[in-house]
Amino acid sequence: MESEIINEYVIREKIGEGCFSTVWKAEHRLSGQVVALKQVNLSKLNKNLKNCLDCELSFLSSVKHPNIIRLIDVIETEGSIFLVLEFCAGGNLASYIQQHGRVQEEIAKIFTLQLGAGLKVLHAHHIIHRDLKPENILLSEADSDAVLKISDFGLSRRTSPTDYAETVCGSPFYMAPEVLEFRRYDDKVDMWSVGAILFELLNGYPPFHGRNNVQVIQNIKKCTCLPFSQSILPSLHADCVDLCTRLLSKNPVNRLSFEEFYQHRFLGRQGASSKASVHARRRSSELLDIFK
Numbered sequence: 001m002e003s004e005i006i007n008e009y010v011i012r013e014k015i016g017e018g019c020f021s022t023v024w025k026a027e028h029r030l031s032g033q034v035v036a037l038k039q040v041n042l043s044k045l046n047k048n049l050k051n052c053l054d055c056e057l058s059f060l061s062s063v064k065h066p067n068i069i070r071l072i073d074v075i076e077t078e079g080s081i082f083l084v085l086e087f088c089a090g091g092n093l094a095s096y097i098q099q100h101g102r103v104q105e106e107i108a109k110i111f112t113l114q115l116g117a118g119l120k121v122l123h124a125h126h127i128i129h130r131d132l133k134p135e136n137i138l139l140s141e142a143d144s145d146a147v148l149k150i151s152d153f154g155l156s157r158r159t160s161p162t163d164y165a166e167t168v169c170g171s172p173f174y175m176a177p178e179v180l181e182f183r184r185y186d187d188k189v190d191m192w193s194v195g196a197i198l199f200e201l202l203n204g205y206p207p208f209h210g211r212n213n214v215q216v217i218q219n220i221k222k223c224t225c226l227p228f229s230q231s232i233l234p235s236l237h238a239d240c241v242d243l244c245t246r247l248l249s250k251n252p253v254n255r256l257s258f259e260e261f262y263q264h265r266f267l268g269r270q271g272a273s274s275k276a277s278v279h280a281r282r283r284s285s286e287l288l289d290i291f292k
Helices: 047-062 093-100 105-124 188-203 213-222 238-247 258-262 275-291
Strands: 009-017 021-028 034-041 071-077 080-086 137-139 148-150
Touching: 009 034, 047 071, 047 080, 093 137, 093 188, 105 148, 105 188, 105 238, 105 258, 188 238, 188 258, 238 258
Parallel strands: none
Antiparallel strands: 009 021, 021 034, 034 080, 071 080, 137 148
């Protein structure tokens, strides 16, 4: 499909692919603006997935926030719909972790603050993302100053504050146990995913593994304490460990709510006073002002 023209956009290369969609890097043939084209094959969508697509389009068309991927346009063709999205040169957070390994605590806090700022928008719109994972968090640039952007709302749904969802969806390493066990759930499943992402940022690997959903839930159930790397645990602040632990509470009743999350001490705490952390602390302070 490379070099094919969709409306005013010339497709250059494939940059991602899922079960129901393909993402292309494209360029506006007049302005030269580089964008991402998310092509959704409508024939592959069941009723639930079509509702999710409607939710994605409705939400992205109504918001403009630095930590939410920006929807530029929507193009409808026979059998497909193309979402024209801003292009993020830094790739995704999964690639960043793969390349850099675990990150310093202050950087993990900066990334978590940005993720929280985006989630605050979802929370205000009563949207559950349901597929938060490093692959779905894009970076504007390929460095620690990058702006994180929540993307891929293809499994999102809108709920009322007292409503519950039942559809099993997401990625096993980042899915809350109540989803893995086919139980009803609410927006706290996104909080579990945030905890899993924070844990991976700090350690370089996700908290729970398994070859399938059954093994993942078994490993979650038998876990008595989070498997932090013993080489980095002594260097982590107690507030950081507390936030991670409370986000990854197996019982959703005990898990942090969104309000408790963004008021947590770790996200407001100032880091060490060494010269190496001055920039990170300044960035954290700026983000905290935006977040609140």
